[in-house]
Amino acid sequence: MAIGVQSTEIQEHFNKLFSAILLEQQKIDHIKPADEDKKEILNAKLKEYEQLKGRGFFYAFMASGRGHGPFVEMVDGSIKFDLINGIGVNLLGHSHPIYIKANLEAATSDTMMTGNLLSYQEPYELSKVLIDAVKESNLKHFWFSCSGSFANDTALKILWQKKAPNYRLIAFQKSFAGRSIAMQDVTYNASYREGMPSSIQVDHVPHYNYKDPENALRNTLNALDKLIEKNGNTYCALTIELIQGEAGFIFGTKEYYEEIFKWAKARGIYIWIDEVQSFARTHQLFAYQMFGLDKYVDIVTVGKVLQACGTFYSDELNPKPGLIAGTFNGSVASMNAGKSIVRYLTEGNFYGKSGRIQELELKFKAEFKKLAEGTCSGKIPYYGGVGTMLSFEVGDASNDTTNKFMKKLFDNGIITFSAGKEPTRVRFLLPLSLLDEHIQEIFSILEKTILEVI
Numbered sequence: 001m002a003i004g005v006q007s008t009e010i011q012e013h014f015n016k017l018f019s020a021i022l023l024e025q026q027k028i029d030h031i032k033p034a035d036e037d038k039k040e041i042l043n044a045k046l047k048e049y050e051q052l053k054g055r056g057f058f059y060a061f062m063a064s065g066r067g068h069g070p071f072v073e074m075v076d077g078s079i080k081f082d083l084i085n086g087i088g089v090n091l092l093g094h095s096h097p098i099y100i101k102a103n104l105e106a107a108t109s110d111t112m113m114t115g116n117l118l119s120y121q122e123p124y125e126l127s128k129v130l131i132d133a134v135k136e137s138n139l140k141h142f143w144f145s146c147s148g149s150f151a152n153d154t155a156l157k158i159l160w161q162k163k164a165p166n167y168r169l170i171a172f173q174k175s176f177a178g179r180s181i182a183m184q185d186v187t188y189n190a191s192y193r194e195g196m197p198s199s200i201q202v203d204h205v206p207h208y209n210y211k212d213p214e215n216a217l218r219n220t221l222n223a224l225d226k227l228i229e230k231n232g233n234t235y236c237a238l239t240i241e242l243i244q245g246e247a248g249f250i251f252g253t254k255e256y257y258e259e260i261f262k263w264a265k266a267r268g269i270y271i272w273i274d275e276v277q278s279f280a281r282t283h284q285l286f287a288y289q290m291f292g293l294d295k296y297v298d299i300v301t302v303g304k305v306l307q308a309c310g311t312f313y314s315d316e317l318n319p320k321p322g323l324i325a326g327t328f329n330g331s332v333a334s335m336n337a338g339k340s341i342v343r344y345l346t347e348g349n350f351y352g353k354s355g356r357i358q359e360l361e362l363k364f365k366a367e368f369k370k371l372a373e374g375t376c377s378g379k380i381p382y383y384g385g386v387g388t389m390l391s392f393e394v395g396d397a398s399n400d401t402t403n404k405f406m407k408k409l410f411d412n413g414i415i416t417f418s419a420g421k422e423p424t425r426v427r428f429l430l431p432l433s434l435l436d437e438h439i440q441e442i443f444s445i446l447e448k449t450i451l452e453v454i
């Protein structure tokens with residue numbers, strides 16, 4: 001523990017508090033329905049919160065702050081399997097010792113937040129760990145932001161400055177890049193920018209078509225060629241999610257990505273990978289590493305699992321002073337956690353062919369196969385994905401059916417979220433804290449819910 005103030009007394013209290021908190025949280029170790037006397041409390045709080053936000057909630061979900069591993073408790077005392085964890089944030093699981101320790105250590109600091117003029121050791125330490133993790137690539141610098149969207153805005157500004165006045169951007173159909181004024185135009189779904197003026201010039205081309213793998217590359221390359229024919233080479237970069245999250249985990253092959261990246265490089269168009277959702281969740285720390293694309297990447301954005309957000313870039317892209325700055329980098333606790341998370345993941349047995357992430361993926365797929373070929377035959381038209389990013393379709397895969405199914409699944413004790421549209425998929429962003437016995441229970445709840453709803 002070396003953050004702020006230190007003494008033997010603080011260390012003793014720290015050790016006691018750390019174990020007391022962990023032991024209390026570990027009591028949340030199975031799913032259970034709501035407590036009768038707390039149901040009304042949750043309803044009242046949610047109603048009031050809905051009023052404050054001006055918007056209803058999809059699930060009756062307000063967490064109590066108690067949770068452990070894959071389990072999270074609601075204000076009404078119900079406990080559920082959290083298989084979406086805030087759209088991908090808690091990869092390690094709830095109340096992981098790293099989170100508890102990071103929070104307690106941060107309490108010894110004299111500040112809450114770090115930033116450009118709040119320069120503390122924690123962002124420096126985290127930057128070192130991050131840059132070390134990308135050492136096979138040309139990425140040499142890391143700049144913190146307070147959201148994935150802002151990390152993407154930073155990437156775009158860096159690219160624009162470098163390539164001015166070539167401001168056009170290539171993105172992919174079904175992509176999601178966030179909701180800032182610039183990123184809402186990169187995001188493919190037009191309903192997310194209703195009534196907005198378009199602010200940047202983005203052209204979307206088809207991503208990998210897994211239903212037509214033979215022609216997938218040719219179709220994308222043809223679309224790219226057409227852009228140049230139409231607009232000339234006025235492009236600064238090509239931005240891509242290698243695993244498209246909001247689309248329901250659509251992804252291509254190494255060869256597909258390599259050919260597209262070669263096409264871009266031959267035209268001086270930079271490669272920007274959005275790993276805000278995929279960071280740490282596939283068979284390597286970065287999805288671009290899993291596909292062996294290290295030598296192509298010029299700029300990469302991350303968020304979510306790291307508990308912090310930011311932009312990696314090469315020396316060549318280092319912007320002029322003044323272009324990027326901001327008050328905050330993130331909290332001391334999140335910087336502190338980010339460093340330990342990257343170390344834990346890279347030093348443990350999580351990645352590669354025999355890593356836990358690949359093992360979890362195979363176990364889930366084997367269970368889906370059993371269901372799809374057994375009791376739920378004809379009711380699961382699709383299941384797939386990679387690493388901890390898995391999804392499946394139920395029934396006719398319409399929005400209505402999928403929403404109805406997910407709500408029933410929530411009542412039955414599993415939290416998921418949707419992705420894609422017609423087909424709409426049920427999305428898992430799995431925590432690593434799942435044990436085999438949890439997986440068995442999850443699949444018996446899935447089976448029961450599919451048979452109830454579909």
Ligand SMILES: Cc1ncc(COP(=O)(O)O)c(C=O)c1O
Nearest residue numbers: 147148149176177178245276277
């Ligand atoms: C691929 C991708 N990029 C960017 C974002 C935006 O991140 P944030 O919500 O932190 O702004 C997200 C969020 O879901 C994402 O999945």
